[in-house]
Amino acid sequence: MVNSLAVVALLLAAWFSLKKQVLTRSAGVAMVIMGSVITFSLGIGALILMFLFFSTSSMLTGRSNRESSQTRSLIQVLANGGIPMLAAMGNWIVPHSVWFIIYIACIGAANSDTWASEWGKRSSKLPYHWQLGRRVTVGLSGAISLSGTIASLLGALFIVCCGVLILPIFPKPTFIWIILLTLTAWLGQWVDTWLGGFCQGRFRCSECGCLTDHDTHCHQPAVLVHGYGWMTNSMVNSLASFSSGIAGGGIYLWFLSMNWVPPF
Known part of the structure; x- marks a missing residue:
């Protein structure tokens, strides 16, 4: 019963995130799937812990960069929640x-x-x-x-x-x-x-000349100057x-x- 209510809460949270453009549609779907796997494998407490991470992170991100806040993509959600979800799946397979x-x-x-x-x-x-x-x-x-x-x-x-x-x-x-x-x-x-610092791709903007982590800057393709592009x-x-x-x-x-x- 508790786990089912948690899934309903996840669906509502995903809908709210989509409405506020906090997540993309694919990221919202991934959030529901990850949250469900975590809840049914590790329990509601594990989902609460994930919620504490995302809520505190969102508050800090919003306060420090309100003007340039970005919608989280599927890749970003998986980067933070993918490994924990695998841990939850591990407990389901071998408790x-x-x-x-x-x-x-x-x-x-x-x-x-x-x-x-x-x-x-x-x-x-x-x-x-x-x-x-x-x-x-x-x-x-x-x-x-x-x-x-x-x-x-x-x-x-x-x-x-x-x-x-x-x-x-x-x-x-x-x-x-x-x-x-x-x-x-x-x-x-x-x-x-x-x-x-040593492996991630670092790019130089061809327009303004600044260093960036992104392969585009100033609406122009940036040049890889260090690390691996992938x-x-x-x-x-x-x-x-x-x-x-x-x-x-x-x-x-x-x-x-x-x-x-x-x-x-």
């Missing part, structure tokens, strides 16, 4: 508590990246780019700022705290597990930064989420094999 850990780590990584990007835009200083070795314009992948780094850690911590309280993993949430899961979720942010921001996000999930799940299984019980 195990590790899938909940992987799910939390993946959502935490996505939230960490989003908070870093949105809070970084508010910094009074331009972000520093590792690969270029200089400060660059806001929004270029691979760049970091102090405020964005702090926000990324808080974003991971927020999702992990909510996850261990909502999802049925631990009889009693422990401080050590919260720290470990937060670090594995935060790892995804650094993977995202490294891939964004390594898009969405692919980087997916790989970052995947790395956090693997790290979190691996640590959890290792501790289980040792019969380790956190002292506090």
Whole structure:
């Protein structure tokens, strides 16, 4: 009954998102499918955790960039929710508590990246780019700022705290597990930064000459100057989420094999 009501809520949320042009039609369909798979495989708590990620991310994105808000595409939705959905499918095929850990780590990584990007835009200083070795314009992948780094850690911590309280993993949430899961979720942010700086396609606008992550700028095709054209921001996000999930799940299984019980 609860799961059926969750599906109805997903349909209403998709309709509202389409009406407000928050999502494209294909992205709305994907949201309903992903949400349904997650709900029936991991439970309503997992769907609530995904909702917390999308709602806080949307609020931050709206506040920091109201004038240029864009409709989320199917690729963008899959980049953030595809790996968590695979974790949910894994639990349906082979039920195990590790899938909940992987799910939390993946959502935490996505939230960490989003908070870093949105809070970084508010910094009074331009972000520093590792690969270029200089400060660059806001929004270029691979760049970091102090405020964005702090926000990324808080974003991971927020999702992990909510996850261990909502999802049925631990009889009693422990401080050590919260720290470990937060670090594995935060790892995804650094993977995202490294891939964004060294592997993601970087383009130079043929009209204004600025560097951008997009293959078009100023309504003109941009020239690839670094990285791989197929390594898009969405692919980087997916790989970052995947790395956090693997790290979190691996640590959890290792501790289980040792019969380790956190002292506090």
